[in-house]
Amino acid sequence: MRPSQKLAACATFLGLLLLANAWPCRAQVAATQRNVDVLEDKTPSSTTTPAISGADLPPAANTEIVTSVPSAAPASTASNDSDFHLMVAPYLWIPWVYGTIGANGNDARFYATPGELFSHFRFGLLGVVQPSYKRLLLPLDIIWLRLGDDRSLPRTPNGTVVNVKADVFALTPKVGYRVIDAEMIKIDALVGFRYWHLGQNVSFTTNSLSFSGSQNWVDPLVGGRITGILSPKIEVTIGGDVGGWGVGSQLDYQVFGILGYRIKPALALQAGYRYLDLRYTNGTRVFAPAMSGPFFGVTINLK
Secondary structure, three states: OOHHHHHHHHHHHHHHHHHHHHHHHHHHHHHHHHHHHHHHHHOOOOOOHHHOOHHHOOHHHHHHHHHHHHHHHHHHHHHHHHOEEEEEEEEEEOOEEEEEEEEOOEEEEEEEOHHHHHHOEEEEEEEEEEEEEOOEEOOEEEEEEEEEEEEEOOOOOOOOEEEEEEEEEEEEEEEEEEEEEOOOEEEEEEEEEEEEEEEEEEEEOOOOOEEEEEEEEEEEEEEEEEEEEOOOOEEEEEEEEEEEOOOOOOEEEEEEEEEEEEEEOOEEEEEEEEEEEEEEEEOOEEEEEEEEEEEEEEEEEOO
16 A cells, blocks of 8 residues: 555544544534523513513513512402401409499498309300401400399298399490500500499299389490510400499499410410409499409400
């Protein structure tokens, strides 16, 4: 083989080796270039964006546009919904009752334990309902008790039995404003009135004799309450009100303290102590009871 032929064969063999080694790299570069071309084709340019419809936008752009607009609307709706709240709190009060009662100058002192009251208990409804809007509060406290007893009169020929019934109804609506609404403390100022109804009925089983009477009056009130948030689950509330001032009764006031434990965001258990004092006189009638004792309840946030 001539030197020129040898040189040509060597050059051809070397070229084949270089081509074989360079083919994978060129294939990778081509694949990479195709991926880049695809991405570039999917990325809208500033000049073509107006012509692209919403359906042609890439997924990331669609996600950003769809979530950014409605997110403001639900936040506004949630804020509006959270401005109004409704709370109900039924409770059981176990008081000692003592004081003075009388008519026509015949006054008598009385004292009744919780056991004696429950032995004569016929019906009861106690609870608080409070709608509120932002800092405006409208609490309503209800006390409705019916007591009764049947006793045989001694030394009566026909065994006469006397039936005694007594109704106590107190309705206390108020309007309040949350003066301080901080994370750890809340202070409310309240004004309202307490409507009282006392009813008595005495009847006999052997004749048609019966006696009944009632007293009704309204006492204006001012008051307040302070709530301390000790933890996400525990809070303490103290409060009270005072009124009367001769409009209805001469004096009508109460104080209370409450310890609350929240077991769920909308449900809390409560225990506390309440003292309620009333001094009512109307001509010859006197009704001046004091009621004090523990109470237990549950608070349910309906909204």
